Amino acid sequence: MTETLKEAEKSRNFLEEIVEEDLKSGKYQSITTRFPPEPNGYLHIGHAKSICLNFGLALKYGGKTNLRFDDTNPVTEDTEYVDSIKSDVQWLGFQWAKELYASDYFDQLYAFAVDLIKKGFAYVDDSTPDEIAAQKGTPTEPGIRNKYSERTVEENLQLFEEMKAGKYKDGEKVLRAKIDMGSPNMHFRDPIMYRIKHAHHHRTGDKWCIYPMYDFAHGQSDSIEQITHSICTLEFIPHRPLYEWFIEKLDIFPSHQYEFARLNLTYNVMSKRKLKLLVADKHVTGWDDPRMITIAGLRRRGYTPESIRELCDRVGVVKRDSLIEMSLLEFCIREHLNKIALRRMVVFDPLKVVITNYPEGQSEMLHSEDNPEDPNAGNREIPFSRELFIEKEDFMEVAPKKFFRLAPGQMVRLKSAYIIKCDEVIKDAAGNITELHCSYIPESKSGADTSGINVKGTLHWVSAPTAISCELRLYDRLFQVEDMLADDKPFTESINPNSLVIVSNAYAEPALKTAKFDDRYQFLRKGYFCLDKDTSEEKLVFNRTVTLKDGWAKEQKKG
């Protein structure tokens, strides 16, 4: 074990420090956390950070984590989202102790509300939403209490029961906590606990027409489950005193809330509302469009759970806002894919090459490693013949001196095959290059090279007679603005028009005919790819997960 690794092990984030202290002091024998999504959209990579944190903490310290759906607003929620969330959490590699729903606690929550009414801490308010907002004051001016706050306990009890019984229409009445209309914390100005919604709930059906607000559901749900560490994002900090107030007045298990900074990524939006809009307005093909930073999108794009967990590990857990560079996510996926991806050759933009000194009709099978990083990955055979395809961009008629590829009179190696020399450039009447005539060095066969020739460049290639056609989907960032949160424009105006480029007819080596959905591929010198679900009998479709780092592109930029 190296010195630096020891150091790294010693370094704990602030939540780990809190948990360790709580365990050490005997405050808790073991910890329980929860991941509490609202089933109103698909999970994104920001949720992945929360998932890794909540499940990771419990895993590290021998505790449990519940998956609890915060389903207190029936009009936005749906079982489609419940299903997707469950499968995404599992795909990320985590297993919850219990699958729970805030709606499981509706009866208990109602009883809690009755308890608070009896204690004089809650009242039924008939004001309209506008009136309530007006009476709330502003951050710099205190609010005012209305006459409804003076209702008796008996009156409140009866009215609340009538609300539950469906006697009133949506918005006609609310139940409010009686706290402090002059509090500098806006959340203390008699927050709404229950509102009337005659809406069908995805789990409780039509049993209820009143639903608890987040503030009156979350802390108590935590408490019911005996959550020891309730971890949420920074914007809930002002809610914490209220979270504690309800628990104290109800005199129930004291869960505690801790806040960390949500994950932000450059060139991305991290808001369910915005992601939903991208789907609804068809800027993308769906929640699992490979350009989306949803878990489903990343999965389809070819990201591995390992790489996403690695990112969440690396970004850290702190209380200050941050914006993580996409290059870190790309580093994480390249690091993993480099280890596991099977190497294959695919020509995106073909240029025909005829090996003039290779006999017509002849062919041979060449051996190549499936992954040079992993000797256990095995080998495959690649056909070689007189007619090949190489990448158009790998040939230049007039080449700069650092161009280590093909040019008239120049030699390159064909990966796992022979060294070839470009003898002649064939053009059509319009002057376009149609093919290259090259000669190969028979003694330069890969693995048995006795030619003594050293070449700077190695190209990928595909034998023409056995090439198979496939479609390639090349993805780029969905947005053009680095910091989307700081951007004033409507976010849809920053969409990258080139976020998807389709190569409809690329040539692949025959081994890809049997490509599998779970396998990851590196198309040599091009990038990492995976099979897309749109693949059919007639057509193979591959998604580009991420490009390879491109040193040549950098060199060119320098001019």
Add this chain to the structure above:
RNA sequence: UGCCCGAUAGUAUAAUGGUAGUACAACUGAUUUUGGUUCAGUUUGUCUUGGUUCGAAUCCAGGUCGGGCAACCA
């Protein structure tokens, strides 16, 4: 002009009163049958002003800057 958070290289994070370190990014170079990988190296940092202290990124005070809070959303 209220209240609550926060501030360490380009980005992110560590140092818990005692040598400012790590990763990503960038840049050099070596290796390479992927201009990939790998390896070696370089550049860049404690918001500010005071105070406490032998000693401050760390503690205290003022300021500056950034974020959040006035949904019958979560």
